[in-house]
Amino acid sequence: MIAAMDGLAGQVALVTGGGSGIGAAIAESFAGEGASIVLTGRRGFALEEVARRLPGPVHCAVGDVRDPVSGQALVAAAIERFGRLDVLVNSAGIFKITPFPETSLEFWDDVLDTNLRGAYVLSHAAWPHLQATRGQIVNISSVAGTRGFAGSSAYCASKHGLNGLSEVLALEGRPHGIRVFAVCPGAVETAIWAEEDAATRAKMMRSEDVAELVRWLVLSPRGLGVGPVVIDNFVNPWAG
Ligand SMILES: NC(=O)c1ccc[n+]([C@@H]2O[C@H](COP(=O)([O-])OP(=O)(O)OC[C@H]3O[C@@H](n4cnc5c(N)ncnc54)[C@H](OP(=O)(O)O)[C@@H]3O)[C@@H](O)[C@H]2O)c1
Numbered sequence: 370m371i372a373a374m375d376g377l378a379g380q381v382a383l384v385t386g387g388g389s390g391i392g393a394a395i396a397e398s399f400a401g402e403g404a405s406i407v408l409t410g411r412r413g414f415a416l417e418e419v420a421r422r423l424p425g426p427v428h429c430a431v432g433d434v435r436d437p438v439s440g441q442a443l444v445a446a447a448i449e450r451f452g453r454l455d456v457l458v459n460s461a462g463i464f465k466i467t468p469f470p471e472t473s474l475e476f477w478d479d480v481l482d483t484n485l486r487g488a489y490v491l492s493h494a495a496w497p498h499l500q501a502t503r504g505q506i507v508n509i510s511s512v513a514g515t516r517g518f519a520g521s522s523a524y525c526a527s528k529h530g531l532n533g534l535s536e537v538l539a540l541e542g543r544p545h546g547i548r549v550f551a552v553c554p555g556a557v558e559t560a561i562w563a564e565e566d567a568a569t570r571a572k573m574m575r576s577e578d579v580a581e582l583v584r585w586l587v588l589s590p591r592g593l594g595v596g597p598v599v600i601d602n603f604v605n606p607w608a609g
Pocket residue numbers: 385386387388389390391392409410411412413415432433434435459460461462463464483484509510511512553554555556557558559560561562
């Protein structure tokens with residue numbers, strides 16, 4: 370059997386970066402499986418726009434994943450609104466191609482704080498609630514978490530760190546019934562690539578492709594542990 374018969378009915382998912390791109394697509398997919406959704410991000414209007422598309426119960430909570438007080442408040446908002454937390458999706462992230470000599474400490478800290486510290490902050494705040502539900506964490510990492518890309522020192526470091534964190538949390542979660550996944554997409558056509566030309570963007574994966582993989586992971590038989598999953602473009606979007 371590939372998926373549980375009852376999908377995510379009765380479950381609550383908190384999605385960081387839920388106001389756009391991959392996070393929004395995952396929220397939509399989970400809502401289609403019957404989950405109640407907590408959408409988080411810094412821009413309230415973006416969250417509200419996604420919320421209008423979701424079929425089921427949804428709560429929008431504005432917050433910054435870099436800030437532990439904000440992270441606690443986001444998880445508390447989920448518990449207050451829906452009474453439980455079953456799935457945490459860490460999709461909030463930033464990316465900008467920046468050669469190493471131009472990588473300022475401020476930029477480095479911003480990327481690491483958002484992409485890695487943010488996942489720590491939310492996972493740490495959510496952990497006791499996930500223990501209670503034998504819940505799941507999905508970290509949206511990147512192929513840049515599995516190998517290096519020129520011009521992406523901070524981003525690669527953050528995503529390699531995120532894969533390491535995911536592996537340790539998967540081990541520590543196992544005795545509590547908590548599963549932790551790291552999903553590592555190649556180029557996905559989202560706002561992150563706003564500066565790329567339309568032809569290149571057209572050859573990238575869709576956010577929905579990643580969401581479909583994430584949906585499969587969280588619905589997969591609970592006896593399965595799945596290591597970092599790479600989902601990449603069949604054809605290089607930058608080639609000819
Ligand atoms: N697109 C790709 O090619 C690709 C490939 C591999 C991995 N990824 C990863 O996928 C994830 C989602 O990115 P995306 O491609 O969907 O781009 P996106 O549309 O720009 O989504 C990123 C989201 O993160 C939120 N965010 C950024 N900083 C935040 C902060 N400090 N606190 C809370 N929320 C924050 C943004 O919302 P606000 O600005 O409103 O806060 C935005 O909704 C990222 O982790 C990215 O690294 C993307």
